[in-house]
Structure formats: C-alpha cells, structure tokens
Amino acid sequence: MGQTSHHSVMSPTNPEITVVIASPLEPELVERIRDVDRAHLRVIHEPELLPRPEFPIDHRGVPPGLDDAGLARWLALLREADVLFDFDWYAPADIPTNAPNVRWIQATSSGIGERVRGWGLDRSDIVLTNCAGLFGEPLAEFVVLGLLYLVKDVPHLRAEQSLHHWEKSVARQVGGMRVLVVGLGDLGSRISAALAGLGAEVWGLRRSDGPLPPGVVRRIDREELRTALGEVDALVLACPYTPETHHLIGAAELVALPPGSFVINVARGPVIDEPALVEALAGGHLGGAVLDVFETEPLPPDSPLWDMRNVLISPHAASNRASENERIVELFVDNLRRFLDGRPLRNVFERERGY
Amino acid sequence: MGQTSHHSVMSPTNPEITVVIASPLEPELVERIRDVDRAHLRVIHEPELLPRPEFPIDHRGVPPGLDDAGLARWLALLREADVLFDFDWYAPADIPTNAPNVRWIQATSSGIGERVRGWGLDRSDIVLTNCAGLFGEPLAEFVVLGLLYLVKDVPHLRAEQSLHHWEKSVARQVGGMRVLVVGLGDLGSRISAALAGLGAEVWGLRRSDGPLPPGVVRRIDREELRTALGEVDALVLACPYTPETHHLIGAAELVALPPGSFVINVARGPVIDEPALVEALAGGHLGGAVLDVFETEPLPPDSPLWDMRNVLISPHAASNRASENERIVELFVDNLRRFLDGRPLRNVFERERGY
Numbered sequence: 001m002g003q004t005s006h007h008s009v010m011s012p013t014n015p016e017i018t019v020v021i022a023s024p025l026e027p028e029l030v031e032r033i034r035d036v037d038r039a040h041l042r043v044i045h046e047p048e049l050l051p052r053p054e055f056p057i058d059h060r061g062v063p064p065g066l067d068d069a070g071l072a073r074w075l076a077l078l079r080e081a082d083v084l085f086d087f088d089w090y091a092p093a094d095i096p097t098n099a100p101n102v103r104w105i106q107a108t109s110s111g112i113g114e115r116v117r118g119w120g121l122d123r124s125d126i127v128l129t130n131c132a133g134l135f136g137e138p139l140a141e142f143v144v145l146g147l148l149y150l151v152k153d154v155p156h157l158r159a160e161q162s163l164h165h166w167e168k169s170v171a172r173q174v175g176g177m178r179v180l181v182v183g184l185g186d187l188g189s190r191i192s193a194a195l196a197g198l199g200a201e202v203w204g205l206r207r208s209d210g211p212l213p214p215g216v217v218r219r220i221d222r223e224e225l226r227t228a229l230g231e232v233d234a235l236v237l238a239c240p241y242t243p244e245t246h247h248l249i250g251a252a253e254l255v256a257l258p259p260g261s262f263v264i265n266v267a268r269g270p271v272i273d274e275p276a277l278v279e280a281l282a283g284g285h286l287g288g289a290v291l292d293v294f295e296t297e298p299l300p301p302d303s304p305l306w307d308m309r310n311v312l313i314s315p316h317a318a319s320n321r322a323s324e325n326e327r328i329v330e331l332f333v334d335n336l337r338r339f340l341d342g343r344p345l346r347n348v349f350e351r352e353r354g355y
Numbered sequence: 356m357g358q359t360s361h362h363s364v365m366s367p368t369n370p371e372i373t374v375v376i377a378s379p380l381e382p383e384l385v386e387r388i389r390d391v392d393r394a395h396l397r398v399i400h401e402p403e404l405l406p407r408p409e410f411p412i413d414h415r416g417v418p419p420g421l422d423d424a425g426l427a428r429w430l431a432l433l434r435e436a437d438v439l440f441d442f443d444w445y446a447p448a449d450i451p452t453n454a455p456n457v458r459w460i461q462a463t464s465s466g467i468g469e470r471v472r473g474w475g476l477d478r479s480d481i482v483l484t485n486c487a488g489l490f491g492e493p494l495a496e497f498v499v500l501g502l503l504y505l506v507k508d509v510p511h512l513r514a515e516q517s518l519h520h521w522e523k524s525v526a527r528q529v530g531g532m533r534v535l536v537v538g539l540g541d542l543g544s545r546i547s548a549a550l551a552g553l554g555a556e557v558w559g560l561r562r563s564d565g566p567l568p569p570g571v572v573r574r575i576d577r578e579e580l581r582t583a584l585g586e587v588d589a590l591v592l593a594c595p596y597t598p599e600t601h602h603l604i605g606a607a608e609l610v611a612l613p614p615g616s617f618v619i620n621v622a623r624g625p626v627i628d629e630p631a632l633v634e635a636l637a638g639g640h641l642g643g644a645v646l647d648v649f650e651t652e653p654l655p656p657d658s659p660l661w662d663m664r665n666v667l668i669s670p671h672a673a674s675n676r677a678s679e680n681e682r683i684v685e686l687f688v689d690n691l692r693r694f695l696d697g698r699p700l701r702n703v704f705e706r707e708r709g710y
Binding site for chain 2: 054055056057058137138141142144145148149151152154157158160161162164166167168169170171172173174175194197198199297298299301302303306307312313314315316317318320321322324
C-alpha cells in the first residue's frame with residue numbers, strides 16, 4: 001500500500017511538512033493538529049480562503065467568492081502542501097497539478113469512492129484516507145429510528161393526530177422481524193448490533209467469509225441476494241458505493257422483497273435504482289422507505305419521493321453530529337503522527353476495491 | 356396472599372370449575388384454555404353476549420346491545436363463574452354481587468390499579484391477576500422510537516420534506532444522552548436495556564434498593580427526583596399508577612428538567628399533571644413529548660396536545676401487537692393450571708402496593 005513508502009519524511013533538507021486545511025475547521029481543532037509536532041509541521045489555515053460553512057460541521061459550504069488575488073493566494077498555498085486536510089474545495093480534480101507535492105489527502109467523509117473516481121484521483125498516486133468508522137454511531141441510530149418509524153407506522157399516527165382522532169390499532173414490531181443488512185463494515189456491524197438488540201433476526205450481505213459481527217446470524221452471498229430478499233421484512237443498505245454496488249438494488253430486487261416490506265438507505269443513492277424504487281413505492285409494493293441518500297443530491301424538488309406518505313427523507317445529514325469535526329481531527333492527528341513516523345495510515349482508500 | 360388458600364379446589368362435591376370468558380377472544384384460544392383440563396373445566400364462551408372488538412386484540416369493544424333475555428343469560432352465566440377471564444364488560448363494579456362465586460379474575464392488561472380502585476374491587480377478596488410483563492417488548496420499542504423521534508427532530512425533517520426543501524443540519528444523538536427511567540419493573544428494565552444499548556446513560560427511579568437491571572448505572576430515590584431531573588436529557592415514565600405516583604411529575608418537576616429536554620410517557624396519564632405538561636410544552640421549556648397515555652382517554656378533541664408540532668400522540672395502543680391474545684392466554688393457561696393445583700398464581704395484583 002502507498003503509505004508504507006513514507007519512511008523518512010523528515011530529512012535534514014526537508015525539515016518541514018506543510019499541511020493545508022482545505023475545508024472549514026474550527027481554529028481550536030487546527031491548534032490540536034499543530035500540537036502534533038510544532039517543530040516539523042507547518043499547518044496552514046486561512047479561513048478567508050475557504051468556503052463558509054452553512055451549519056456547524058459543514059465541510060463544503062458556500063465558496064468564498066475570491067477575487068483574482070485571493071485565488072492566486074489559495075493556489076500558492078496548494079503548491080506548498082505536502083498534506084491536505086480534505087480535498088481542495090476549488091478544483092479537486094486538479095489537485096495533482098495544482099498541488100504537485102501532495103502525497104496524502106485526509107478526506108472528511110466516509111464514502112469517497114464516487115467523488116474520487118469522478119475527479120480521476122483514483123488514477124493519481126496520492127494516498128487517500130477516508131473517515132470510515134466515524135459515522136457508524138449516528139447512522140445506526142438513524143436506521144433504528146427509520147425502521148421503527150415504518151414498523152410503528154408513524155405517518156398513520158401523525159395523520160390521526162392531525163385529525164384529533166383517537167382510534168387504536170395494532171402495529172408490527174421489530175422484535176422477531178428479519179432484516180437484511182447489506183454491507184458489514186463498521187457501519188453495517190453497528191446497525192446489525194442495534195437491530196439485533198431490539199430482537200430482530202439480522203442477515204448480512206458481504207463478499208468475504210469469516211466470523212460474522214455480533215448480532216448477524218446468517219451471511220448472504222451476492223448470488224443469494226434475490227432469494228434472500230424474498231424472505232426478509234426489511235432491507236438496510238450500508239455498503240460502500242463502488243462500480244460493483246451500482247444499482248445493486250434494481251427493479252427485480254425490489255419486486256423480490258415481500259409486499260409491505262421496508263427499505264432503508266444510508267449507503268449511497270446509486271446503490272438503488274431510484275426510479276425503480278419510486279415505482280415500487282408508488283405501486284404500493286413496498287410498505288415504506290427511509291432515505292438519507294439519493295442518486296442526485298440535493299434531491300430535485302420535483303422528485304416524487306418528497307410527497308410520499310410512507311417515505312421519510314433526510315438530506316444526507318443522518319450522520320451529522322456536533323462532535324463530528326472533533327472526531328475527524330482525532331483520526332487526522334493519529335494519521336499525521338503515523339505519516340511523520342513513516343508508519344501505515346489508517347482508513348486508506350483502496351483503489352482496487354473502490355472504497 | 357389470597358391465592359395460597361386454594362389448596363384443593365376439586366373435591367368430589369365440586370368436580371368442576373367454571374371459567375367465563377368475559378371479553379372478546381378468538382375461538383382457537385378458548386380451545387387452548389379448555390385443553391388445560393377437559394375433565395374438570397367448564398369454559399363458557401358466548402361471543403354473542405360479549406362486546407364486538409373494533410380491532411384484532413380489542414378487549415373492550417362495542418357493547419353487544421343485548422335485549423332483556425340476552426342480558427339475563429349473561430347474568431346467569433356470571434352467577435356460575437368461579438373464574439373470570441377479564442372483568443365483566445357489563446358491570447365490573449358489581450362483580451362481587453353478580454358473580455358471587457368468583458374467586459379469581461385474570462385481567463387482560465398490565466396496569467389495572469386505577470380501574471380496580473374505581474370499581475371498588477380492591478375492597479373485595481377476589482384474587483386479581485394482571486398481564487404485567489407481556490407488554491414490555493412492544494412498549495420498549497415505542498420508547499426507543501419516541502426518543503429517537505424527538506432527538507433526531509423528525510417533525511423538522513417532515514416539515515422540510517413537505518416543502519421539498521433540502522437543508523442539512525446537525526441532530527443530537529441518544530448515544531451519550533442521560534435518560535431517567537421512572538419505574539424499573541419489567542417494562543422499565545426493558546426500556547433501560549434498549550436505551551443503554553444505544554449508548555444512553557440510564558438512571559432509574561425505584562423505591563427498593565438492590566441490584567439494578569442491566570443498563571441502569573444509577574438508582575434515584577424519590578427524594579432525589581427533582582435534583583436528578585435537572586441533570587438528565589430525557590425522562591421516561593414506566594411506573595405503575597398508584598396514589599403514590601399520582602401527579603409524580605407536576606409543574607415543579609417539569610421546570611426542573613433542563614430546557615429542551617424530552618418527556619415520554621408509557622405508564623399512565625395521571626402520573627403527569629397534564630395541564631402542567633401542556634404548559635411546559637407550549638412555553639417552549641420542553642423540547643418535545645411522546646405520549647401513549649393521558650389523564651382522560653380518549654384524549655378529548657380539544658386538547659392542545661394534538662396540534663403541538665413536537666408532540667407525538669399514540670392512542671394508548673403502543674403496546675398492541677397481533678400476538679397479544681396468544682400471550683395473554685399463555686399466561687392464563689399457566690395460571691389456570693396453578694389454580695387447579697392450588698399453587699400460587701403469577702402476576703397477582705397486590706392491594707397494599709396498589710398494582
């Protein structure tokens with residue numbers, strides 16, 4: 001792997017490593033990065049050259065609207081960077097030319113495959129590290145919420161409530177349900193444990209064999225997917241998005257699910273064929289869906305998903321939590337120490353796997 | 356306790372025990388009761404003399420509208436009853452006179468204290484058994500749903516969705532929250548375990564000392580309640596309703612909760628002073644509430660709770676599940692065997708404790 005070649009980054013002729021912070025970050029967290037090694041690190045953080053965040057942990061934000069001089073300053077900083085904290089907000093596809101010294105980029109999100117391939121950075125030899133493992137906790141909570149929201153039919157409760165109407169009914173329960181979790185990485189494992197804790201029978205789809213994470217009672221192969229779908233009450237998508245998982249769930253897979261079953265997607269939008277999903281929901285085959293991700297984001301205002309009673313939409317924000325930047329910086333600080341010591345980095349994006 | 360006196364219910368002169376089914380029940384479940392002892396049991400089930408259920412597991416239903424002859428038949432059956440499955444739908448307060456031979460009534464709900472006291476049956480010497488322990492699983496799921504619903508601000512998500520509006524924000528999370536669960540019986544224990552499983556720090560209020568149920572890290576005394584309320588993010592009520600827990604949570608307790616905190620009630624309505632709750636919600640002190648129970652049920656159409664954005668109302672149906680009657684009959688069958696053998700019954704209502 002790429003990072004193993006960084007054995008002695010600090011030679012007498014190269015005493016300093018320049019880290020450029022390329023997306024919004026709180027000044028106190030920048031200081032925490034500087035504290036890693038004040039003798040050998042030059043950490044550049046110029047907030048006025050960065051996008052303005054629209055909410056506390058916004059990594060994209062609104063472009064700063066730089067004039068020519070400002071942009072020239074930003075490009076000059078990039079030229080000095082050995083390490084980038086996040087992808088260059090300005091021209092990520094041009095990082096190899098605009099930042100020719102960059103050997104490592106620490107991304108601030110977990111699923112970076114789609115963007116990396118879109119920008120062509122998978123063809124560069126820059127080491128990329130992602131934030132896999134940092135979003136499992138809030139996303140697992142969101143999946144539990146989503147499944148209970150559908151199983152207990154909250155849309156019905158709300159409709160009754162808006163009519164001031166008191167009528168008892170019988171709801172289903174997660175306890176005893178069978179749920180297929182696609183992807184058993186950190187995210188899928190946490191989701192599985194949470195659902196098993198509520199008494200669900202959790203099946204998991206992953207490529208590799210070996211011990212299953214706690215709570216998962218059966219492994220499903222990709223070849224068994226369609227058969228397995230016919231035997232579950234709910235499908236949860238928690239896999240990386242790669243060419244292999246593109247439209248993993250299409251019309252045939254959705255039809256294979258039993259009538260009234262539920263779909264929850266916290267992976268990436270294009271893991272599902274979205275028009276097929278819309279059809280399966282509109283036609284009443286599915287009981288409902290909870291979606292944090294979409295084929296096009298922001299979800300276009302004319303998407304039929306917005307107005308579906310049994311669909312809960314989250315604007316790709318289910319993983320957001322106030323402490324996110326702190327956790328990202330913890331990971332980055334650890335990786336930075338490893339980088340300076342020439343040890344292998346954590347969370348390296350593996351080009352051959354696509355995530 | 357009352358039931359220990361039933362040592363030899365079957366003597367040569369009393370070969371038969373008459374069980375009268377007094378609320379709607381599926382015929383196949385009645386057969387399961389008959390199977391307990393076909394030689395010594397006479398199980399009377401006359402659906403046309405019983406209320407008609409409005410939904411699958413409805414134990415109250417619509418009165419059958421009997422003419423004089425029908426009513427006379429029902430009263431004649433009651434006179435023969437040694438055991439009642441559920442309280443007489445017609446005149447529960449008159450059971451001691453209308454069913455003078457009844458020694459035991461198996462109720463079909465968990466919290467029967469309020470009704471038993473209202474009907475004066477607490478002053479009879481009929482053994483009463485409740486269904487405590489049968490509703491913990493669905494109610495714990497409802498509490499998890501309720502807390503996540505408030506913590507992830509689903510009302511905000513739905514409002515945004517109805518506007519086709521995509522704007523990311525940061526939600527709180529249950530992981531790391533501190534939750535006080537009032538009542539650590541079967542229900543409170545299950546709720547505590549589920550919330551602890553999501554990473555919440557669970558405190559529990561109960562009278563008795565001794566080992567805490569799994570997941571509960573601190574016991575709160577009644578005397579410490581108000582202080583403890585100031586230190587939690589959410590309050591979950593899961594205690595029996597007794598004179599002692601009447602308005603346990605009043606205006607002072609609600610004010611003691613931190614601004615923006617959440618209240619969930621799956622106990623009984625009058626455990627909270629409802630006008631004080633309405634005020635704490637309307638004034639914006641509380642972040643929201645999820646309520647399955649109310650001081651008056653059905654909740655009156657003019658209650659301000661219906662229209663509150665951050666309140667989720669369930670019509671005292673959160674414990675309902677399709678398999679409920681099966682589980683009640685399992686308990687009843689076990690208790691019936693105990694009754695016939697003269698062994699102590701399970702789930703005896705304790706008059707001195709009030710539940």
